[in-house]
Amino acid sequence: MTIKNSVLSSIICHGEDIKVKEVNEEIIAGSDIVHVPIRTPVCMTCGEQYYDRRTMQYLEDAENKISKAGVKLKEVGKVLIYEEASHSA
Numbered sequence: 783m784t785i786k787n788s789v790l791s792s793i794i795c796h797g798e799d800i801k802v803k804e805v806n807e808e809i810i811a812g813s814d815i816v817h818v819p820i821r822t823p824v825c826m827t828c829g830e831q832y833y834d835r836r837t838m839q840y841l842e843d844a845e846n847k848i849s850k851a852g853v854k855l856k857e858v859g860k861v862l863i864y865e866e867a868s869h870s871a
């Protein structure tokens with residue numbers, strides 16, 4: 783897949799190996815993490831993701847809906863916490 787206009791090289795590493803990939807954008811909702819699957823150009827070298835205006839809008843919209851609990855979410859995993867007492871800084 784080729785990317786027309788906008789992104790031609792990574793602004794982070796200047797790499798030109800940028801492919802449109804399906805990624806999960808993470809939205810934090812309290813202690814929960816909500817994965818929002820999107821298709822967006824990703825730099826294969828540094829992993830930087832490039833959102834276009836429409837994707838940004840979509841994510842903003844998703845964030846709003848999630849924060850207001852006005853959307854049905856499917857549980858696919860849990861966020862767990864590791865609390866072993868042996869860790870000392």
Ligand SMILES: [Zn+2]
Pocket residue numbers: 792793794795796797825826827828829830
């Ligand atoms: Zn890059």
